[in-house]
Amino acid sequence: MDTNISPYDLRQLIRKGEFTRNTSGFSQGYVQGNLAIMPKEWANEFLQFCQLNPKPCPIIGMSSNPGDFLLPDLGADLDIRTDIPLYRIYEHGELVKEVSDVKQVWRDDLVTFVLGCSFSFEESLLADGLEVRNITEQVNVPMYRTNIDCKPAGRFSGTTVVSMRPMKPKDAIRAIQICTRFPSVHGAPLHFGNPQDIGISDISQPDFGDAVTIKEGEVPVFWACGVTPQVAIENARPPLCITHSPGYMLVTDIRNSSLAIM
Amino acid sequence: MDTNISPYDLRQLIRKGEFTRNTSGFSQGYVQGNLAIMPKEWANEFLQFCQLNPKPCPIIGMSSNPGDFLLPDLGADLDIRTDIPLYRIYEHGELVKEVSDVKQVWRDDLVTFVLGCSFSFEESLLADGLEVRNITEQVNVPMYRTNIDCKPAGRFSGTTVVSMRPMKPKDAIRAIQICTRFPSVHGAPLHFGNPQDIGISDISQPDFGDAVTIKEGEVPVFWACGVTPQVAIENARPPLCITHSPGYMLVTDIRNSSLAIM
Numbered sequence: 001m002d003t004n005i006s007p008y009d010l011r012q013l014i015r016k017g018e019f020t021r022n023t024s025g026f027s028q029g030y031v032q033g034n035l036a037i038m039p040k041e042w043a044n045e046f047l048q049f050c051q052l053n054p055k056p057c058p059i060i061g062m063s064s065n066p067g068d069f070l071l072p073d074l075g076a077d078l079d080i081r082t083d084i085p086l087y088r089i090y091e092h093g094e095l096v097k098e099v100s101d102v103k104q105v106w107r108d109d110l111v112t113f114v115l116g117c118s119f120s121f122e123e124s125l126l127a128d129g130l131e132v133r134n135i136t137e138q139v140n141v142p143m144y145r146t147n148i149d150c151k152p153a154g155r156f157s158g159t160t161v162v163s164m165r166p167m168k169p170k171d172a173i174r175a176i177q178i179c180t181r182f183p184s185v186h187g188a189p190l191h192f193g194n195p196q197d198i199g200i201s202d203i204s205q206p207d208f209g210d211a212v213t214i215k216e217g218e219v220p221v222f223w224a225c226g227v228t229p230q231v232a233i234e235n236a237r238p239p240l241c242i243t244h245s246p247g248y249m250l251v252t253d254i255r256n257s258s259l260a261i262m
Numbered sequence: 263m264d265t266n267i268s269p270y271d272l273r274q275l276i277r278k279g280e281f282t283r284n285t286s287g288f289s290q291g292y293v294q295g296n297l298a299i300m301p302k303e304w305a306n307e308f309l310q311f312c313q314l315n316p317k318p319c320p321i322i323g324m325s326s327n328p329g330d331f332l333l334p335d336l337g338a339d340l341d342i343r344t345d346i347p348l349y350r351i352y353e354h355g356e357l358v359k360e361v362s363d364v365k366q367v368w369r370d371d372l373v374t375f376v377l378g379c380s381f382s383f384e385e386s387l388l389a390d391g392l393e394v395r396n397i398t399e400q401v402n403v404p405m406y407r408t409n410i411d412c413k414p415a416g417r418f419s420g421t422t423v424v425s426m427r428p429m430k431p432k433d434a435i436r437a438i439q440i441c442t443r444f445p446s447v448h449g450a451p452l453h454f455g456n457p458q459d460i461g462i463s464d465i466s467q468p469d470f471g472d473a474v475t476i477k478e479g480e481v482p483v484f485w486a487c488g489v490t491p492q493v494a495i496e497n498a499r500p501p502l503c504i505t506h507s508p509g510y511m512l513v514t515d516i517r518n519s520s521l522a523i524m
Contacts, residue, residue, distance in 0.1 A: 169453050169456075173438055173451055173452075173453075173454070176435055176438045176439065177439075177450060180439050180442070188435055188438075188439060189435055190432070190435075191431050191432060191435075192431045192434075192435070193431045193455065193481055197430075197431065217456070219455055262524060
């Protein structure tokens with residue numbers, strides 16, 4: 001299948017059940033987003049949590065009103081109930097099932113949040129000739145829980161989860177410059193170097209994703225990660241929350257380049 | 263004496279011999295520059311050397327024609343022969359004397375170059391709340407010869423000299439962002455972390471300036487340094503070259519903030 005498929009065409013295939021894989025590498029150049037859907041009596045606090053913690057929780061879109069399942073600002077004819085290949089349904093913080101659409105569980109009080117994801121900045125790093133180790137090694141990026149507290153908002157709280165990409169210092173400096181242009185997809189790294197500085201005891205044992213090789217002369221570089229809001233949601237235990245399944249993202253009509261602040 | 267003196271007033275005092283100290287901390291907010299003056303038959307090659315190596319050798323001004331000693335683009339009534347507190351005169355690459363003005367040795371074939379200096383970006387780092395260790399410890403910044411080759415131009419060649427400021431990784435990331443805005447005063451760092459990666463064998467023994475404390479949890483961060491062109495000039499051995507004495511800079515009417523590219 002052609003990976004250059006347009007976001008619209010890809011969403012239509014997903015809606016018809018004809019595309020059921022993860023979305024990594026498809027519709028290159030376009031923003032893929034993390035999904036979080038929850039009842040309106042939880043949504044205001046979650047919105048505040050995101051506003052207070054913009055590096056791990058950058059909002060790139062949300063529904064205008066509770067119950068809205070169309071998100072025209074993010075894509076033509078985009079139906080959030082059907083246009084993601086695989087959803088996760090959480091009840092009271094527990095994963096209860098994975099489903100290919102959420103029409104059956106949709107309610108009039110559900111509010112949708114779409115958050116920026118690292119795919120966007122990885123594309124810019126690659127375009128600049130930098131190596132992204134998890135892409136080279138064809139694994140999920142390694143992610144770690146840290147001791148960096150998020151600012152709490154109501155029932156939402158937790159520590160920051162980071163993703164890690166090893167780089168030579170020279171390349172890390174360039175990556176900091178590139179990612180600074182993209183605050184809505186996690187922005188500049190939070191840390192580089194000693195993992196213990198941010199509470200990571202064993203870099204070879206990620207809490208999420210897969211370990212990658214760190215070569216001689218490289219340092220681990222850590223970015224705020226979109227798993228952070230998922231952990232905060234698990235801590236908050238809303239009665240219902242719908243997310244994407246990791247890697248099965250919402251593919252939007254927004255160009256990655258349009259997220260650059262300069 | 264008031265450190266907030268205007269650049270014009272400071273230059274007038276220098277010209278009259280009433281200010282003979284180093285210029286660090288005076289006329290804050292204004293660009294201070296490194297000086298290099300040489301005969302025109304050497305100047306074109308030096309200009310090319312600077313163009314090829316803009317991080318260590320950022321040109322912020324030069325004389326319009328050989329023999330010009332007024333530099334109106336850099337300051338009102340700025341006379342490069344008299345407006346620096348202490349000059350160094352080199353002959354065939356050897357320092358022969360330090361003098362308070364160069365009227366006696368001025369010639370019609372001399373071309374003046376003014377290069378950006380780290381004072382400008384240090385001001386922006388301090389303004390952002392970052393610590394600059396050499397300022398805290400009231401010493402000259404430590405500088406080191408590296409194994410990073412400059413691109414040669416004619417008779418000018420050499421390796422890059424770097425300055426070093428230790429920082430926590432979080433602060434180093436912010437410093438990279440801030441300095442990226444100022445390409446004409448050395449721009450973003452070249453390296454951080456392991457000094458041996460760039461050919462520095464002993465971080466406690468700088469080749470120029472003074473050692474500073476590196477605290478637990480900090481990494482050394484390395485910027486291209488204006489001593490680089492001085493080393494290239496020493497290597498090239500022009501029959502005559504005039505520079506400022508370290509710390510005794512040309513104070514211009516250009517605001518540091520105006521050097522920001524965004």
